[in-house]
Amino acid sequence: xxxxxxxxxxxxxxxxxxxxxxxxxxxxxxxxxxxxxxxxxxxxxxxxxxxxxxxxxxxxxxxxxxxxxxxxxxxxxxxxxxxxxxxxxxxxxxxxxxxxxxxxxxxxxxxxxxxxxxxxxxxxxxxxxxxxxxxxxxxxxxxxxxxxxxxxxxxxxxxxxxxxxxxxxxxxxxxxxxxxxxxxxxxxxxxxxxxxxxxxxxxxxxxxxxxxxxxxxxxxxxxxxxxxxxxxxxxxxxxxxxxxxxxxxxxxxxxxxxxxxxxxxxxxxxxxxxxxxxxxxxxxxxxxxxxxxxxxxxxxxxxxxxxxxxxxxxxxxxxxxxxxxxxxxxxxxxxxxxxxxxxxxxxxxxxxxxxxxxxxxxxxxxxxxxxxxxxxxxxxxxxxxxxxxxxxxxxxxxx
Amino acid sequence: xxxxxxxxxxxxxxxxxxxxxxxxxxxxxxxxxxxxxxxxxxxxxxxxxxxxxxxxxxxxxxxxxxxxxxxxxxxxxxxxxxxxxxxxxxxxxxxxxxxxxxxxxxxxxxxxxxxxxxxxxxxxxxxxxxxxxxxxxxxxxxxxxxxxxxxxxxxxxxxxxxxxxxxxxxxxxxxxxxxxxxxxxxxxxxxxxxxxxxxxxxxxxxxxxxxxxxxxxxxxxxxxxxxxxxxxxxxxxxxxxxxxxxxxxxxxxxxxxxxxxxxxxxxxxxxxxxxxxxxxxxxxxxxxxxxxxxxxxxxxxxxxxxxxxxxxxxxxxxxxxxxxxxxxxxxxxxxxxxxxxxxxxxxxxxxxxxxxxxxxxxxxxxxx
Numbered sequence: 202x203x204x205x206x207x208x209x210x211x212x213x214x215x216x217x218x219x220x221x222x223x224x225x226x227x228x229x230x231x232x233x234x235x236x237x238x239x240x241x242x243x244x245x246x247x248x249x250x251x252x253x254x255x256x257x258x259x260x261x262x263x264x265x266x267x268x269x270x271x272x273x274x275x276x277x278x279x280x281x282x283x284x285x286x287x288x289x290x291x292x293x294x295x296x297x298x299x300x301x302x303x304x305x306x307x308x309x310x311x312x313x314x315x316x317x318x319x320x321x322x323x324x325x326x327x328x329x330x331x332x333x334x335x336x337x338x339x340x341x342x343x344x345x346x347x348x349x350x351x352x353x354x355x356x357x358x359x360x361x362x363x364x365x366x367x368x369x370x371x372x373x374x375x376x377x378x379x380x381x382x383x384x385x386x387x388x389x390x391x392x393x394x395x396x397x398x399x400x401x402x403x404x405x406x407x408x409x410x411x412x413x414x415x416x417x418x419x420x421x422x423x424x425x426x427x428x429x430x431x432x433x434x435x436x437x438x439x440x441x442x443x444x445x446x447x448x449x450x451x452x453x454x455x456x457x458x459x460x461x462x463x464x465x466x467x468x469x470x471x472x473x474x475x476x477x478x479x480x481x482x483x484x485x486x487x488x489x490x491x492x493x494x495x496x497x498x499x500x501x502x503x504x505x506x507x508x509x510x511x512x513x514x515x516x517x518x519x520x521x522x523x524x525x526x527x528x529x530x531x532x533x534x535x536x537x538x539x540x541x542x543x544x545x546x547x548x549x550x551x552x553x554x555x556x557x558x559x560x561x562x563x564x565x566x567x568x569x570x571x572x573x574x575x576x577x578x579x580x581x582x583x584x585x586x587x588x589x590x591x592x593x594x595x596x597x598x599x600x
Numbered sequence: 601x602x603x604x605x606x607x608x609x610x611x612x613x614x615x616x617x618x619x620x621x622x623x624x625x626x627x628x629x630x631x632x633x634x635x636x637x638x639x640x641x642x643x644x645x646x647x648x649x650x651x652x653x654x655x656x657x658x659x660x661x662x663x664x665x666x667x668x669x670x671x672x673x674x675x676x677x678x679x680x681x682x683x684x685x686x687x688x689x690x691x692x693x694x695x696x697x698x699x700x701x702x703x704x705x706x707x708x709x710x711x712x713x714x715x716x717x718x719x720x721x722x723x724x725x726x727x728x729x730x731x732x733x734x735x736x737x738x739x740x741x742x743x744x745x746x747x748x749x750x751x752x753x754x755x756x757x758x759x760x761x762x763x764x765x766x767x768x769x770x771x772x773x774x775x776x777x778x779x780x781x782x783x784x785x786x787x788x789x790x791x792x793x794x795x796x797x798x799x800x801x802x803x804x805x806x807x808x809x810x811x812x813x814x815x816x817x818x819x820x821x822x823x824x825x826x827x828x829x830x831x832x833x834x835x836x837x838x839x840x841x842x843x844x845x846x847x848x849x850x851x852x853x854x855x856x857x858x859x860x861x862x863x864x865x866x867x868x869x870x871x872x873x874x875x876x877x878x879x880x881x882x883x884x885x886x887x888x889x890x891x892x893x894x895x896x897x898x899x900x901x902x903x904x905x906x907x908x909x910x911x912x913x914x915x916x917x918x919x920x921x922x923x924x925x926x927x928x929x930x931x932x933x934x935x936x937x938x939x940x941x942x943x944x945x946x947x948x949x950x951x952x953x954x955x956x957x958x959x960x961x962x963x964x965x966x967x968x
Contacts, residue, residue, distance in 0.1 A: 221634040321721045323622040325851045333720035348723040361711035364766040408919030412715040464746035
């Protein structure tokens with residue numbers, strides 16, 4: 202397998218709704234930025250991967266079909282990846298493998314999503330329709346008819362974890378993480394909630410969406426796009442000669458999906474109080490990179506919900522399961538702590554344009570690694586019912 | 601239209617449309633304001649109607665509908681028993697065929713159920729509802745290896761925290777009118793049932809005594825509570841007068857018509873939501889759509905003060921929906937929509953600058 206590096210990245214601003222742009226235009230904006238950032242011509246790119254979560258959000262089945270030509274990959278392979286919330290990370294995995302296998306030297310990976318065109322004409326509001334659209338991800342026989350949906354599903358995992366570890370995921374620890382991410386997002390020029398100030402006290406008083414999860418602990422819905430350019434080591438070094446900039450290397454990848462149905466045996470079913478997919482994916486990625494979680498200095502983590510972020514960090518081994526309050530109480534992720542988590546503001550404050558959110562995370566981690574002179578970063582994606590999909594990607598900066 | 605197979609009508613057919621006609625937009629293209637100009641948006645739907653086959657699950661749903669029984673599938677090799685019977689072959693044993701096995705209608709919660717306060721479009725009007733997973737007891741006195749998601753209910757009013765927890769013993773009860781779907785059944789805590797109810801299988805919804813919340817006992821009014829209630833009425837009037845000045849708040853109450861009687865320890869008053877407006881009545885409403893009961897009217901006063909006065913970032917009162925979920929405010933039926941709509945009004949008044957926040961706050965894009 203060949204070494205793979207990221208040589209360019211491009212982002213659109215994250216907005217709740219882009220009435221000014223279609224998803225074609227958002228895709229082109231991000232790709233244009235990424236090739237200029239990499240200092241390449243789009244014609245040099247051999248192939249592409251498009252991460253688009255949901256056909257309904259795009260209002261088109263096979264929504265990627267319009268991209269060919271618009272993003273300059275005419276008569277070249279373009280593969281669409283859709284894997285729930287983890288679509289972005291899985292698309293990156295596919296693109297990485299296309300380069301690592303030796304098949305292509307330069308591959309574009311693009312994530313794009315609309316969302317807020319969905320509208321509930323009865324409630325005169327977008328949100329119930331957006332939530333319903335995501336709700337179509339549940340099976341149509343056993344769970345969806347009961348009203349299973351994203352917040353309900355993640356809340357089940359969070360509640361089961363709290364049953365198992367009473368006292369962990371304490372309200373104040375959660376609220377302080379929200380406050381922290383809000384502050385960090387102010388350093389992300391593309392963040393959806395730029396200029397906003399949310400305090401821990403506000404979080405504690407915000408209403409429940411699904412008990413026990415409060416509205417200020419949940420990610421936002423976002424429209425936007427992000428593109429990354431993956432290169433083989435030979436190509437990455439050539440590009441480095443042109444731009445004078447060190448690439449960021451993809452040295453470890455891991456992925457695991459848990460089963461859909463909940464049961465009593467972690468080797469066969471989803472165990473409700475775990476996010477075992479995150480545990481397995483992270484372990485595999487770290488092993489492949491030849492490092493431990495202690496070596497990671499920045500994590501851009503898929504925070505669909507703040508308590509889930511805490512569980513995921515425990516599954517990754519940053520703290521033991523049941524000790525996630527330590528993230529705040531021991532100052533681990535607070536300013537001056539040993540680990541930087543979601544400097545972009547994460548999906549709660551940066552934005553969550555599902556197909557591309559994990560690429561935004563990558564863009565942000567690369568930026569921090571360069572700015573702060575960090576050696577190792579970790580990207581995480583989760584998704585689907587009960588947070589059952591998990592992807593982890595290790596980034597390395599070679600001085 | 602040609603049929604390729606004989607269509608056999610189900611024993612019971614629902615006569616109401618699958619989605620509310622109010623969800624369907626009229627044709628039209630309208631203007632929408634962007635950051636740098638005006639753009640067009642087109643009313644549309646992504647429309648596919650279904651006759652959605654239940655395939656190999658038909659037997660399971662028929663057993664719910666016709667027999668009032670639940671069955672799972674057991675692997676003859678590893679002996680795992682799965683409910684619902686979501687697959688016919690055991691992948692752990694290289695796809696050996698599993699066997700049908702009836703299970704008891706009693707079991708335990710895998711974890712504390714969660715309570716949906718804010719529902720997707722197609723579940724509007726059902727909130728608050730609880731969902732949780734149950735391991736069911738098998739004939740040999742053990743528990744199933746997988747759990748089934750069910751709605752969880754209580755005989756003591758709307759669902760709220762504290763009724764269920766991990767390990768709570770439950771009974772699966774059956775709706776009297778069943779279609780052959782998961783909503784035909786629900787869980788009830790065993791400790792809310794009599795020994796006779798517990799012993800009966802299947803236990804039907806109509807055989808359970810459901811508490812009547814509109815008859816919630818309130819203490820005798822004191823002068824202080826009556827005075828507070830008068831303030832509540834005045835503040836509700838103030839709120840009602842602000843709504844027409846806010847397009848967002850008017851939209852919050854659009855397409856919704858409800859009469860509400862609010863009973864408090866200080867007395868009773870009425871609210872009428874109609875055509876995007878809120879009216880306040882001095883007394884309760886005759887034959888109200890909804891009865892809201894709260895012992896201490898100052899709870900409502902705190903919410904009203906937050907809603908109608910410039911409080912900036914320091915909103916202290918819980919949302920009305922939280923008060924319902926926590927059991928402080930009690931509804932006579934599980935219908936949260938009116939309360940949810942009222943809860944949106946204060947934020948709309950701020951966003952439309954009808955109530956100006958004390959400290960300037962950037963536009964907030966939260967999911968609900």
